[in-house]
Amino acid sequence: MPASSGGLVHRNLVLLTVVPSISLFPAAENAAIGHVARWLVTLWHQQTLAAIWRRVRSHNIIHRMPTRPGTRPPKDRRLTEHRNPVSKNLDRLSSAQIVRLMNREDRKIAIAVQRELPAIAKAADAIVGALKNGGRLFYVGAGSSGRMAVLDAAEIAPTFGTPPSLIQALIAGGQKAVTSAVEGAEDAVRNGERDLRARKFTSRDIIVGIAASGTTPYVLGALTYARKRRATIIALTSNRRMPITRLADIVIAPEVGPEVVTGSTRLKAGTSQKLVLNMLSTATMVRLGHVYENLMIDAVLTNKKLEDRALRILAEASGKSVSDGRRALRQAKHDIRVALVILKRGATANEARKLLSTAGGNLRRALGEM
Numbered sequence: 001m002p003a004s005s006g007g008l009v010h011r012n013l014v015l016l017t018v019v020p021s022i023s024l025f026p027a028a029e030n031a032a033i034g035h036v037a038r039w040l041v042t043l044w045h046q047q048t049l050a051a052i053w054r055r056v057r058s059h060n061i062i063h064r065m066p067t068r069p070g071t072r073p074p075k076d077r078r079l080t081e082h083r084n085p086v087s088k089n090l091d092r093l094s095s096a097q098i099v100r101l102m103n104r105e106d107r108k109i110a111i112a113v114q115r116e117l118p119a120i121a122k123a124a125d126a127i128v129g130a131l132k133n134g135g136r137l138f139y140v141g142a143g144s145s146g147r148m149a150v151l152d153a154a155e156i157a158p159t160f161g162t163p164p165s166l167i168q169a170l171i172a173g174g175q176k177a178v179t180s181a182v183e184g185a186e187d188a189v190r191n192g193e194r195d196l197r198a199r200k201f202t203s204r205d206i207i208v209g210i211a212a213s214g215t216t217p218y219v220l221g222a223l224t225y226a227r228k229r230r231a232t233i234i235a236l237t238s239n240r241r242m243p244i245t246r247l248a249d250i251v252i253a254p255e256v257g258p259e260v261v262t263g264s265t266r267l268k269a270g271t272s273q274k275l276v277l278n279m280l281s282t283a284t285m286v287r288l289g290h291v292y293e294n295l296m297i298d299a300v301l302t303n304k305k306l307e308d309r310a311l312r313i314l315a316e317a318s319g320k321s322v323s324d325g326r327r328a329l330r331q332a333k334h335d336i337r338v339a340l341v342i343l344k345r346g347a348t349a350n351e352a353r354k355l356l357s358t359a360g361g362n363l364r365r366a367l368g369e370m
Helices: 003-018 021-022 028-044 050-056 095-115 117-132 143-160 174-178 188-196 217-228 268-287 304-318 324-332 337-347 349-358
Strands: 137-141 167-171 204-211 232-236 251-252
Touching: 003 095, 003 232, 095 117, 095 268, 117 204, 117 232, 117 251, 117 268, 137 143, 137 217, 137 304, 143 167, 143 174, 143 204, 143 268, 167 174, 167 188, 188 217, 188 251, 204 217, 204 251, 204 268, 217 232, 217 349, 324 337
Parallel strands: 137 167, 137 204, 204 232, 232 251
Antiparallel strands: none
């Protein structure tokens, strides 16, 4: 055996003895291994085996070395991109088996959200504070996350009687992306900043960045701009240790785990986002006085169904008849809040409005229930 070959074998033996993990490298990489082995032999005379291993890890040698053809790629750090072992044979299951499997997986969602309740409550308090100080709430997302944002924001104005500008949703790709995919939209970092600038985002506003992966460029661009504006930032993600969390003041991270269909975050991740957004917007509106008891006292009456609901609300809240409620609602020009003051205080419509104005819009104070 030539001397050079013997030396190479010796170095390989040292390498295999000292760092077993590196023995995974194929023989074809002798040159690279020899380089690493020479470095290790030098250290051998200076440090213990433990110190050598720490040094190898700190220099990230293993990750720099090429992998053997056919070996598995490094595992993605994002849990939502992992394969779910319970659904690996999904394509062989019947419809009944598929829906039972999905139902079992969906049970994990409420548990994951429950773990985040302290952070959700903290975020709701921050949103209430921002809106009381004249700010607005912005949701920012892309794809399924953006659609969840649009859905929640769209429901607030008619449910609670707030101006549409109070809670706004920005989705990568704009309005078109609500109903169809817009190629490359979520990869445009600058567009997140551009869209916030267009809405004249300020430090008084508050923003919720929604990204199941925690790495969506459009969302990160928006949050980076919000950070420059010194606004409060809330991150909603299914992967805790990701770039989005490093930009946030408050992190909400219900980690629901791998999806039944790998990477399809419209499933468990999307459902968890909807649950959290429901809590944030509902808690905020209740704290701002848009609910009396558990009744939608500020609902906008845009159709017959909602008008009938308003009459039931007035009857429930006042103890009066539906016909009394209808009369009061007519006098109040379809303002449920004013109609309830008419019914409970025996006031005229003008008197009811004055009572509400004196109470700063606080319905319980106007009703003398504080």
